[in-house]
Amino acid sequence: MRNSMSTVLWLAVSLLLLLPAGANAGEPNKDSKHGNNLYFRDSSLESLAKQDLATFPNTDAGESKNLERAFPDAPPQIPHTLEDMLPITLEENECLDCHDPENAIGKEDVPLPKSHFRYPVMGKGEKNDPMVSIVKGYEKGDEINGARYGCMMCHAIRSGNARVIGNSFERIAGDPTE
Numbered sequence: 001m002r003n004s005m006s007t008v009l010w011l012a013v014s015l016l017l018l019l020p021a022g023a024n025a026g027e028p029n030k031d032s033k034h035g036n037n038l039y040f041r042d043s044s045l046e047s048l049a050k051q052d053l054a055t056f057p058n059t060d061a062g063e064s065k066n067l068e069r070a071f072p073d074a075p076p077q078i079p080h081t082l083e084d085m086l087p088i089t090l091e092e093n094e095c096l097d098c099h100d101p102e103n104a105i106g107k108e109d110v111p112l113p114k115s116h117f118r119y120p121v122m123g124k125g126e127k128n129d130p131m132v133s134i135v136k137g138y139e140k141g142d143e144i145n146g147a148r149y150g151c152m153m154c155h156a157i158r159s160g161n162a163r164v165i166g167n168s169f170e171r172i173a174g175d176p177t178e
Helices: 002-023 045-049 095-099
Strands: 118-124 133-140
Touching: none
Parallel strands: none
Antiparallel strands: 118 133
8 A cells, every 4th residue: 555655646746847848848949930940950941942843854765875873883873854654563664665685776775784684593591500591693584683673773863953962983994884
């Protein structure tokens, strides 16, 4: 009985101490203009609304020039409009109309690399190995690997007015991306 009385008393004192802290909880911060001054931001929400929307190339596929890669082995950026090519579905992937090696005829039609047609060969890990299964190697397939089918998971379209952070990368001779 004495234990339950002390527990009730302890809870009552705790609630009384918390009451003043919650009394003004519904009121906006007086230092904040319209309640938009959030402490984790370095600028106001109003300044974010003034940003221009991203603009994307209006060049049709086949008329665009390839963009320079950001670093070796970076996925190439898409230099043309995708307006009529999306969405990519299981039944339709218009990227393959030009970039499937069988369809890539012209110099502008960059064919998919061989890596997009390779499948991992899985094997069992060694005894006491933390990995139950591991990749033993890669095998060439006749169709595009399903993990590579959603092109825009790796390849992005470049915005024409994006604020680009400075980059001091310099391509060297013999770079595999050339």
